[in-house]
Amino acid sequence: QSVLTQPPSVSGAPGQRVTISCTGSSSNIGAAYDVHWYQQLPGTAPKLLIYGNSNRPSGVPDRFSGSKSGTSASLAITGLQAEDEADYYCQSYDSSLSGEVFGTGTRFTVL
């Protein structure tokens, strides 16, 4: 039972910009806990994409960016490429569960 809600699917054409939302509550994102994002390419392990709301690990293209406001966060992908087709998950800490939680996940498809 995830406490972070994401749209099940999002799609976009090559070169365009898309955003993926992550909606939480006052016990996680709204409590000022950071949001992190992971990319899971088909058949592979998840990979850290964004940490601390908006920071990119070394090697992650600047086409990926993250933001947070209130009880929600967003992942933006610009200049869409076919290789961006993957599942994307947000993650934060929840004080009522006293532990980390993942979002429901979003499958991104390039048209």
Next chain:
Amino acid sequence: EVQLVQSGAEVKKPGESLRISCKGSGYSFTSYWITWVRQMPGKGLEWMGRIDPSDSYPNYSPSFRGHVTISADKSISTAYLQWSSLKASDTAIYYCARLRAVAGGGYFADYWGLGTLVTVSS
């Protein structure tokens, strides 16, 4: 280079016990918590729990407490996930990951293992 090497795929029968492993290298194993994440077939990621390898203190997600045991042996830089009695519903890929602490609270996973597929079937 940080690496988390997980044990190989397992096929078990319901009721059997199992322990899978995750060996860390390329960093100080006792300086970072390790977490276990479940991914059932065609489903999303679920946080199972985490362990501090320095003192083997575990912390479980409410959904998994009592169903699995997380442990670690710092002498061989290895974390474990174990079941005493498997069920068909335990069929999933299990990932271990290294956790980094966030200043304001919580953790995120910066390095991941490749996953261990556990299949439970009669």
